[in-house]
Amino acid sequence: MAPVIEVRGLRYRYEDGTEALKGVDFRLQAGESVAVFGANGSGKSTFALHLNGLLSGDGSISVCGIEVNRKTAAMVRRKVGLVFQESDTQLFMPTVIEDVAFGLLNQGMAPEVARERAGIALDQAGMSGAAHKAPYHLSAGEKKRVAIAGILTLEPEVLVLDEPTTFLDPPGQRALASLLCNLPQAKIVITHDTQFALAVCTRAVFFEDGVVTGEGTVREIADRFRWASPAC
Amino acid sequence: MRHTAVEEWSRGASPLHRLNPVAKLFPLAVFLAALATAHRELPPLGIGLGLLLVTGILAARLPVLGVMLRGGVVLPFSGVFALVSWLAGDPVRAIELVLKSYLSALAVLLVVATTPVPALLHSLERLGVPAFLLTVAQFLYRYLFVISGEAYDMRTAAAARGGLTFRAASGALAVLFARSYSRAGQVHRAMLARGFTGRFVPMSPPRLTAVDLLFATLAAVAVIVLRVAVERLA
Numbered sequence: 001m002a003p004v005i006e007v008r009g010l011r012y013r014y015e016d017g018t019e020a021l022k023g024v025d026f027r028l029q030a031g032e033s034v035a036v037f038g039a040n041g042s043g044k045s046t047f048a049l050h051l052n053g054l055l056s057g058d059g060s061i062s063v064c065g066i067e068v069n070r071k072t073a074a075m076v077r078r079k080v081g082l083v084f085q086e087s088d089t090q091l092f093m094p095t096v097i098e099d100v101a102f103g104l105l106n107q108g109m110a111p112e113v114a115r116e117r118a119g120i121a122l123d124q125a126g127m128s129g130a131a132h133k134a135p136y137h138l139s140a141g142e143k144k145r146v147a148i149a150g151i152l153t154l155e156p157e158v159l160v161l162d163e164p165t166t167f168l169d170p171p172g173q174r175a176l177a178s179l180l181c182n183l184p185q186a187k188i189v190i191t192h193d194t195q196f197a198l199a200v201c202t203r204a205v206f207f208e209d210g211v212v213t214g215e216g217t218v219r220e221i222a223d224r225f226r227w228a229s230p231a232c
Numbered sequence: 233m234r235h236t237a238v239e240e241w242s243r244g245a246s247p248l249h250r251l252n253p254v255a256k257l258f259p260l261a262v263f264l265a266a267l268a269t270a271h272r273e274l275p276p277l278g279i280g281l282g283l284l285l286v287t288g289i290l291a292a293r294l295p296v297l298g299v300m301l302r303g304g305v306v307l308p309f310s311g312v313f314a315l316v317s318w319l320a321g322d323p324v325r326a327i328e329l330v331l332k333s334y335l336s337a338l339a340v341l342l343v344v345a346t347t348p349v350p351a352l353l354h355s356l357e358r359l360g361v362p363a364f365l366l367t368v369a370q371f372l373y374r375y376l377f378v379i380s381g382e383a384y385d386m387r388t389a390a391a392a393r394g395g396l397t398f399r400a401a402s403g404a405l406a407v408l409f410a411r412s413y414s415r416a417g418q419v420h421r422a423m424l425a426r427g428f429t430g431r432f433v434p435m436s437p438p439r440l441t442a443v444d445l446l447f448a449t450l451a452a453v454a455v456i457v458l459r460v461a462v463e464r465l466a
Contacts, residue, residue, distance in 0.1 A: 054421050074427060082425045088381070089415070090422040092374060094243060094348055098435050103426035105433035115435060134243065150426065 003027040004064055004158055004186050005051065005080075012046055012057030020046040021057055022210035028158065033180075033187040035197035035218050037227050038207030044190045045085065047207070048160050051188070052080040064157055078107070081156030081185075085163040087143035090150065091135035096127065099135055100150045107154075121153035122146070125179060140167035144176065152183070160188045165196050194222045238302065239377075241294050241345040248292040248346045253355035255444035256343045259451035263339050266459040267332055273466040278331045280458045285338050292346045299345060303338035310334075349373055354434045367430055378419060379412040386411070 005028040012021040020043045028034055038044050049055040051063065053073030061068040064079050084090045093099035097118050104114035122128045125145040130138060135146060144164065151159065161180075165173045177199040180187060191197050197204060197218045204221035206214035214221050222228055242249075248256075263281065270277050289299050310333035318326040344352065353366050386408055 049421065052425055054424060077425060077427055084418070084422050084425075086418070089418045092419055092423070094239060094350070098350070101435055102423075102428075105435065106427035106429055111433075111435050111437065134240070154426065 001029060002065065003062075004030050005188075006060075006062045007047075007050075008060045010047070010050060010057055010059035010061065012043075012050065012055060014046075020210055021050075023059070024207075024210070024212055026205065026212060028186050028188060030157075030186055031184065032203065033189065033201040035201040035204040035221075036188060036190040036207060037192070037194075037197070037204055037221060037225065042207040043210040044207050045162055048082060048162050048188070048190055051158070051160055052077045052082050054082070078154065079156055080158045080160060081151035081154055083144075083147055083151050083159065083161045083164060085166055087140070087147040087167075088136075090147045091143060094134060095131070096122065096133050096135055096138070096146050097131040100146065100153055103150060103154045117153050118149070121149040124152055125149035126175065141169060141172035141175075144168060144172070145179075148176075148179070156185060158186045158188065159183065160190075162190045163192070164189060165191060165193045192227075194218065194228050197222075237298065238341070238345050239349075241292075241299075242348045244293060244346065246291060246293045246346070248288065251346075251447055252438045252440045252444040253343075253347045253352045254359065254438075254440060255448040256347060257352075257355060257359070258448045259455060260339055260343050262452040262455050264336055266455050267335055267339075270332075270459070270462075271328070273462045274328055274331060276466070277459060277462040278335060280462060281335055281455070282338075284454060284458070285335070285342055288342050292342065294342075294345055299341060300338065303334060303341050306333045306337040350432045350434045351436075351438055353432065354437060357431070363431060370432055374419065375412070375416050378415050379408065382411045382415060383408055 005026065007024055007026040010021050010024040010026075011019070013019045022043075024043070024047055026047075036044050036047070046055065050057060050061055050068070053068050053070070053076050056068075056070065063076050066072050066076055066079070068076050091099050093102055097115065100121055101111075101114040101118035104117055105111065109117070119128065119131065122131055125148050127142060127145050127149055130142060130146065135143060138146065144167065148161075148164075159180075164176060164180075168176060173193070173196055177196060180189075180200045187200065189197060189201055201218050204214075204216065204218040205212050206221050206225050206227070214224055216224070263284075266277070267281060286296060289296050307330065310329050314326040314329040317323075317329060349370070353370055357363060357366055386404060390404070
């Protein structure tokens, strides 16, 4: 079966000269959930930004059979939904429902249909009661769920979540894990949280200094790289 | 990202909020024209127009003092020119400058505080304002929040460590803009990730109703009648 995402030899250097990715190879199958582990600055988030064409490095990325480049970026962004680490970055419209519908309206969907679909996504994320609130009035966990609803409503084939448990309390993490487990999409979860990864993902890769240095089950990778939470 | 009071006010539910933005923009244009072209009769006209604005603020259920204070945001700029005019021996012109700039700002603020920005910009687009100009306005508006959010975070962090001295504040200003630039880039990426194509599409495109037309006509007529009446009396 052809992978939904295939990355070969991806390299990227920031303008300041920092080489963030030094030849990443990666494959994601349909319906699969993969955790991405690695130290801060190892290139995980830079890698994520490449998956829907927000950054463009050397090498090749294919999403659902489409080669990612400037021309195909708009099409690829419909296939790959990216949930950013900081929800505040993602929530910029005046009300929750408008924010969730933002992507749909950009796709040219009729406002009434966009509103209805945004409502369904909010319901799915357990946030239907907040539809008319201002995003800045929500708690960190609620913001995260709204940010996810904003992506779910676009019905992407792949979900990429960058540090989804940041700012979430344990009940919020459990709710998010439960939500993600019930979604049919293939998922890439960038996280430091091994417990969360164990709950959501079946496979893991490990990033070190801009390359993937390990691949296996979440438990194997966490053990091999001693990537569990610290104990006193 | 923290939003200002004006953004919150624009989400109100008063009859003024419910009007189509065009119904507010038309009398605003008449108001600004009447004010800009007034000279000898400016003080009484200014009082009359000021009272009209206060009526509008009350009708919009906005805090009168809060709106009037925020209208003063233009005074540091116009105040400099007024001071120059005063020192050059033209106090009447100085007062005119302050009065006109303040009332203009207050009128614009009343419209902005009763109209969500996406709806306002959508209406301006429909009125033929160039899309590029509106895109710049949209980003300027959005990124103002980015800067204010970053400034708030930095101020809190500084206060937690004993506050900022004047010298440290000048360095912090440079850091603020660097941080805001970085955050603005992140916001832009997040918008692109959800297919942003250069224009905000409103969720509920406003429609012009008979009530809107009636309000626009009455408000514009009120300003014109006031202007003519003051001129005749003067």
